[in-house]
Amino acid sequence: MLPLLAACSTADSPTPELRVPPVPVTVATIGEVGASEQVTVTGTFVSRDEIPLAFKIGGVVARVHVDEGATVQRGQILAALDLREIDAAVAKAQVAVDKAERDQARVQRLAADSVATLAQLQDATSALTAARADLAAARVNRDYAIITAPEAGTVLQRLVTPGANVAPGAPLFTLGGSRRGRVLRAGLPDRDALKVKLNDRATVTFDAVPSRSFEGRVLLVGRSADPRTGTYSVEISLAGADMLPSGLVGNARIVVSGTSAVSTIPVDALLEVNHDSATVFLPQAQTDGTLRAVPQRVRVSQLSGDRATVDGLRPGTRVVAKGASYATAGAALRIITDASLDSLAPTRGDARAVALRGGRAP
Template identity: 35%
Template sequence: MKKLNLPFGLLSIVIAAFTLSACQHPDRSSAIPKTDTIPVALRPLVNSGADASFEATGTFTTDDETLLGFKSGGVIEKIYVREGDAVNVGQLLARVHMDEVDARMSQVKLSVEKAQRDYERAYKLYHDSVATLEQMQNAKTALDVARQDLKGIQFNKQYAEIRSTSNGYVLARLAQEGQVVGPGTPVFQINGANEGNWELKVGVSDRQWAVIQEGDTAQVQADALGDRSYRAVVRSKSEGLDPASGTFSVYLRLLEKPAGKVATGMFATAKMRGSRSKQTTWQIPYEALLDGNGKEGYVFISNDGKTAKRVKVMLGAIAADEVTVLAGLENAEALVVSGSPYLVDGAAIKVVKTK
């Protein structure tokens, strides 16, 4: 290497020029800011329908099961039927001792007679200018009140007996002769089985409940009725969870009269298909959901694999590790299932795993 021998002053000028040139042309790679990318895991979104068809078990009942009792209560004098007995409309089932009712009616009748005499006397005295108009009007009011009391006791006497409200069977007898019962206390449970109003009460999950509507059809089959299936239709569905079974109740009315004998409580199976079964839904992992409140929440999606987008979704059933999304993902291609807590809307992402 050849060594340059430059005067000290000239060497200083060369060094200064080189330094200035370096300041005027910085490194471009260090001048451009770098944006952090968040590593995430994506899952392709595939919409699916709710269960197209399913089976549910339940028990037979009728739509007119009724609890019968006495309006005024008292001591039960006589019960004429037992559990399992067939009954007809208007048939006498039980009655209470009438002594108290009859005594009360006698008192009211005497009150009416006295009020009638008082009014007639006041009426005559008023027209003879002895009694005032107010006295005659008060006597008339007392008579009207006594007559209304008589109507009330006559009405109550009718309900000192229990009569069947339908053609059916006694499902339960809840009291015995000689027992004191209060007003409205159930004494019998009956149904209208002979009217043919049979229906099947089945328990379904929340997801199945969501796709069922009134009027949907079903096929009912019971071991006690042989291999034949019977057409049924959804009459109604409950609007709340049954705490005893942990399911939602759906009532299926039979459209055909069973060929065999049917009893309340008999088990059967229903094959059902909800009319909302084509509804688009998505099943997403619970950890992908952000800020969920039971009805709605937020998730991050990505359509290009490079940018995350925060979207609002409507929620359906929520399980231990999975959430049903009813709406909000129609235009999404992939869901961020890992790394969501570190993202903001529009953040750059790096796909490290696809689930």
């Protein structure tokens, strides 16, 4: 009977309570930073003013003085038509003016002697005025039979050769003017066009120049969409890009600055991440003087390096950072430094230590 009584006595005795030591963790205070956003767009590096040049009248091209890529100055002759027919038209108009002047002078003398009527004098004066207008038009056509550069710049396109018979107004050259400089021109979709503002900062890179990036600012944001593409034009000025040729394709990152603020925490504080939501532990003081882990769900809006931007926590709130993966809801916490945590944190092989802390090994 003695062994049986001893066994019963042992089964009825209370089991000693297992005391779980506090989980060593570090804490971080939620910081607040200004919100910013980047808009990425691809465009072409071009002169801000691209001027198509053409003859006002048609004719045969006699001379072409520049090639594509040439640098020209204001007033420099680029091309000219064969002027023989045009000069003949000017001479004919000049003869008509001379005759009209003689007729008007003769009728005026006759009117003074009461031989010609007032109506005849008025007709002769009108004929002289019309002849002079025809001469002025002929001279204008002669002036526009020669294409000159309206400003200094670079010839971007040449579409004519000597001997060609061209129609009035047909573009023969495209001049990239230098007066207002060159820009990266691109098209923005409507959602991005509403975000970008004048003077927003931008960083531009070119595949042709991979070793350099260029800083710039937004000079223009279009207010009407291109009917062909549905995009809004944006122009970005570049600093130090004068040596680059026109036509290069560049990639721009436009920084859109906002007025709101966002909360950031260390990535180590995020647990049970599911799409854009995660759990964090807040160290909450208890009445007995201990700290307990209180879980809270947050929405993660952005990850940048070792920081995460979250919604749902106020700036200044403390969260459990390193060591959070070893804690559970309601677990006791002990705040230590990073260096101490490295020496105290349970290892992957220490399953018993992990179990005592009620956590999960990372």
